[in-house]
Amino acid sequence: MGNCTGTIGEQDHKRNIVEKSQRHSHISYREHNQQIQQRRSTTREKFDNTEWLNVTNLKPNEMDYVNHCPPQSSDQNLSNKVHGSMMGMAIGDALGASVEFRPREYLEQNPITNLQGGGTWGLKAGQWTDDTSMALCLAASLICQHGFSAYDQLVRYKWWWRKGYMSSTGHCFDIGKSTKQALDVFVRRQHEYNQDFTTLDLQEPEGFNTQCSQPDRQSNGCLMRLAPIALFFHRDAKDAVYYAGESARTTHGHQIAIDSCRLYAALICAALNGEKKNEILHRNFYQNHIQWFGSKPLDQEVSNIMKNTTYQRKGGYNDGIRGSALCIQSLQAALWAFWSDKNSYESGVLECVNLGDDTDTTAAIYGQLAGAYYGYKQLPPQWLEQIYAREFIKTISDWYESSKLPTVVSVHITNYHTKIGSRCATAQHDAVLIKLRSIYAMLVAVFDVGFDR
Numbered sequence: 001m002g003n004c005t006g007t008i009g010e011q012d013h014k015r016n017i018v019e020k021s022q023r024h025s026h027i028s029y030r031e032h033n034q035q036i037q038q039r040r041s042t043t044r045e046k047f048d049n050t051e052w053l054n055v056t057n058l059k060p061n062e063m064d065y066v067n068h069c070p071p072q073s074s075d076q077n078l079s080n081k082v083h084g085s086m087m088g089m090a091i092g093d094a095l096g097a098s099v100e101f102r103p104r105e106y107l108e109q110n111p112i113t114n115l116q117g118g119g120t121w122g123l124k125a126g127q128w129t130d131d132t133s134m135a136l137c138l139a140a141s142l143i144c145q146h147g148f149s150a151y152d153q154l155v156r157y158k159w160w161w162r163k164g165y166m167s168s169t170g171h172c173f174d175i176g177k178s179t180k181q182a183l184d185v186f187v188r189r190q191h192e193y194n195q196d197f198t199t200l201d202l203q204e205p206e207g208f209n210t211q212c213s214q215p216d217r218q219s220n221g222c223l224m225r226l227a228p229i230a231l232f233f234h235r236d237a238k239d240a241v242y243y244a245g246e247s248a249r250t251t252h253g254h255q256i257a258i259d260s261c262r263l264y265a266a267l268i269c270a271a272l273n274g275e276k277k278n279e280i281l282h283r284n285f286y287q288n289h290i291q292w293f294g295s296k297p298l299d300q301e302v303s304n305i306m307k308n309t310t311y312q313r314k315g316g317y318n319d320g321i322r323g324s325a326l327c328i329q330s331l332q333a334a335l336w337a338f339w340s341d342k343n344s345y346e347s348g349v350l351e352c353v354n355l356g357d358d359t360d361t362t363a364a365i366y367g368q369l370a371g372a373y374y375g376y377k378q379l380p381p382q383w384l385e386q387i388y389a390r391e392f393i394k395t396i397s398d399w400y401e402s403s404k405l406p407t408v409v410s411v412h413i414t415n416y417h418t419k420i421g422s423r424c425a426t427a428q429h430d431a432v433l434i435k436l437r438s439i440y441a442m443l444v445a446v447f448d449v450g451f452d453r
């Protein structure tokens with residue numbers, strides 16, 4: 001474990017940092033986790049110990065996920081859909097990886113029909129790229145934080161960029177321009193807060209601004225990693241939609257990017273809830289689920305994709321569907337593939353890749369929704385077998401249900417929402433969440449009470 005190595009001098013230095021941060025800070029979630037772990041039985045420790053997800057020098061399939069399996073879900077249908085969404089994304093990513101940036105003309109002459117290695121990144125067949133890596137960073141954050149923390153997400157994206165955390169190769173080989181710019185800003189802000197090294201990487205400084213993107217960023221880097229938000233919060237689709245937008249803001253600040261994520265999270269929630277395809281793709285989907293979107297309406301360009309069914313183009317590429325890097329066009333292409341796939345994930349995901357250009361991301365976005373709708377069992381077994389770190393991804397997916405805040409805290413949050421009457425009071429909302437998490441962590445540490453799982 002990277003954090004446990006080092007010389008005695010370094011360890012003393014780190015101990016000093018911890019002691020200083022304890023004196024100066026509000027609650028360090030990580031340290032409370034450590035305290036909690038020391039007080040728990042072996043069985044319980046497995047549920048609450050999230051340190052195994054903070055290891056940055058191991059590849060995903062080398063992490064100790066085998067000894068940290070959550071309780072098996074009693075809802076096999078839901079589990080099938082959750083696994084389907086995560087693996088649908090990873091397969092799409094891996095299918096498109098070898099031809100990323102290839103134009104349509106190339107793919108017309110050399111269509112992708114199977115997983116293959118080599119090409120753009122020189123990967124092995126089944127290895128995936130930044131889409132799945134960032135989604136796994138997001139997933140790990142939701143699990144470790146028992147909820148949404150933009151700061152923690154950014155720290156993990158930084159680990160991926162600089163240390164290869166959650167990468168299929170052990171290093172970051174492909175980072176989008178908007179994401180890179182946002183992470184540069186994040187690191188600069190961290191250094192501003194961290195000049196005297198009194199805080200730890202994962203400890204959020206008070207007042208830290210996590211919106212690190214320029215307001216004009218509307219590429220698809222926020223949509224390609226979205227699935228964990230919808231899968232984690234789906235039991236309250238309002239939360240899923242709200243946090244989908246917040247998850248985009250860290251790296252992609254344009255309203256179209258934010259609202260593309262809000263809409264797509266709603267569509268994934270609908271698929272998880274068992275809605276039929278004609279309901280999910282209904283021109284009135286937005287109106288039919290308006291209560292999920294709170295008081296902030298969708299950008300018109302985004303809502304028009306559903307309302308005017310602009311993705312329903314039989315000619316596909318020849319009718320203007322593009323596998324471009326723009327969020328709005330990726331959203332449209334993914335919906336087009338879902339609409340025209342004849343109820344076959346295999347058909348839809350290959351159509352996405354063969355659009356050309358941002359092949360892996362178009363397919364990964366389609367895979368999040370199509371995988372949730374069709375389920376893991378409908379994904380081609382020959383592809384599942386080849387996907388890198390398949391069992392790790394499934395274990396991560398199983399943790400969503402097991403790592404949420406306990407009901408008592410959720411009730412307090414809901415009551416608070418009712419009192420302030422708006423889901424969009426972001427700063428107040430997040431402050432309350434942080435406080436509640438801190439109070440809960442203290443209760444667990446002092447009284448040894450915990451999640452009833």
Ligand SMILES: [Mg+2]
Nearest residue numbers: 129130131360
């Ligand atoms: Mg990629």
